Amino acid sequence: MSQVRFKISMSLDGFVAGPRQSVEDPLGVGGTRLHEWVFPLAAFRSMHGFAGEGVVNESNAVVEASIANIGATVMGRHMFGGHPGKWDAANPWTGWWGSNPPFHHPVFVVTHHPRAPLTLEGGTTFTFVTDGIESALAQARRAAGAKDVSLAGGAHVAREFLKAGLVDEMEINLVPTLLGSGERLFDGTGEDLHGLELIRTVAMPNVTHLKFARRSSGRP
Amino acid sequence: MSQVRFKISMSLDGFVAGPRQSVEDPLGVGGTRLHEWVFPLAAFRSMHGFAGEGVVNESNAVVEASIANIGATVMGRHMFGGHPGKWDAANPWTGWWGSNPPFHHPVFVVTHHPRAPLTLEGGTTFTFVTDGIESALAQARRAAGAKDVSLAGGAHVAREFLKAGLVDEMEINLVPTLLGSGERLFDGTGEDLHGLELIRTVAMPNVTHLKFARRSSGRP
Numbered sequence: 001m002s003q004v005r006f007k008i009s010m011s012l013d014g015f016v017a018g019p020r021q022s023v024e025d026p027l028g029v030g031g032t033r034l035h036e037w038v039f040p041l042a043a044f045r046s047m048h049g050f051a052g053e054g055v056v057n058e059s060n061a062v063v064e065a066s067i068a069n070i071g072a073t074v075m076g077r078h079m080f081g082g083h084p085g086k087w088d089a090a091n092p093w094t095g096w097w098g099s100n101p102p103f104h105h106p107v108f109v110v111t112h113h114p115r116a117p118l119t120l121e122g123g124t125t126f127t128f129v130t131d132g133i134e135s136a137l138a139q140a141r142r143a144a145g146a147k148d149v150s151l152a153g154g155a156h157v158a159r160e161f162l163k164a165g166l167v168d169e170m171e172i173n174l175v176p177t178l179l180g181s182g183e184r185l186f187d188g189t190g191e192d193l194h195g196l197e198l199i200r201t202v203a204m205p206n207v208t209h210l211k212f213a214r215r216s217s218g219r220p
Numbered sequence: 221m222s223q224v225r226f227k228i229s230m231s232l233d234g235f236v237a238g239p240r241q242s243v244e245d246p247l248g249v250g251g252t253r254l255h256e257w258v259f260p261l262a263a264f265r266s267m268h269g270f271a272g273e274g275v276v277n278e279s280n281a282v283v284e285a286s287i288a289n290i291g292a293t294v295m296g297r298h299m300f301g302g303h304p305g306k307w308d309a310a311n312p313w314t315g316w317w318g319s320n321p322p323f324h325h326p327v328f329v330v331t332h333h334p335r336a337p338l339t340l341e342g343g344t345t346f347t348f349v350t351d352g353i354e355s356a357l358a359q360a361r362r363a364a365g366a367k368d369v370s371l372a373g374g375a376h377v378a379r380e381f382l383k384a385g386l387v388d389e390m391e392i393n394l395v396p397t398l399l400g401s402g403e404r405l406f407d408g409t410g411e412d413l414h415g416l417e418l419i420r421t422v423a424m425p426n427v428t429h430l431k432f433a434r435r436s437s438g439r440p
Contacts, residue, residue, distance in 0.1 A: 203421035
């Protein structure tokens, strides 16, 4: 069965977004600092269609591997963004990513707000799932076929997946800074890693990539 | 001037002690898991006078370096332990470490409870400082001479030192597990590392050693 693979950037004090997140400031105050390591990388720039070469280093290899073999994505409502109460023809919020999002596969958005599916350019569709994470995951697995499912976050839906033991692989990109406040990834997620264990560390000056996988998976 | 060097073990979810710490369970529930990586190491076993060889690996080198060139230690009241209201001749609490503690140099305990200094075997003295961290640090610097001062924790006094910008070097031994609750190191410590930056990472399967130092120190 396809794996559920989750990756997220986290500060040394455990925050995955800064305080006062909003549609105008989706990463929260200071949240951009969690992602500065990824912006210069070739894999990131290519995925988002930016011009120029980009940096090729060990972090780039981590990002390339994290993108490879993904057939579908699950994300939470806040990651998709917008004001769901205003989702209608006059306010056609289609996510943060413009007309051609970088997914290029089906994306399932866990939300309480029903909405018709969206088909954007480049093979990205957004399907809005109102009956919970297990339903979203089942639909994503079907869409992914032999490929894996990416759990894109944010923190809330990621915590739900972790607590349910539904994450097979988790990459924590630990950024050596403090945010001081905001949203924590690990908050009420329990006293263990739900079957995950550290299997690989890549140490860079501006980020530490900590890869966890399921103990029973037989992976290296 | 001598450096103030701080090291502590922290879970992936940011806890440096488990919940419900007490004299009977000073590390809190599950807190022992933060320290399992250190127990087998040769440097740890030698420091505590345990028999047998012990493991010599990259973590051992980190511990050896952390012990080297320390001339005095500062710690908080909880790290010293005991019930200060009962410190008297009938209840001579002398710390967790027995008659010959592993410090072998002067230790300054930041506390609100005055007490006469203690002299134990092997060169360890405990001096109780009731006028704050700056006074404790000044006394420790005088005692250390050309050597460095170790900030031994716990979390409360460490936070005070961090917020005051008094830490020159910080080693976070990040343990890939969750405690779920307990005492966080970084809680109200602000939105930056108070002049510290990541200068070295040692990646092991059971711990990631993240060494921070002062940007202005000119260290590698």
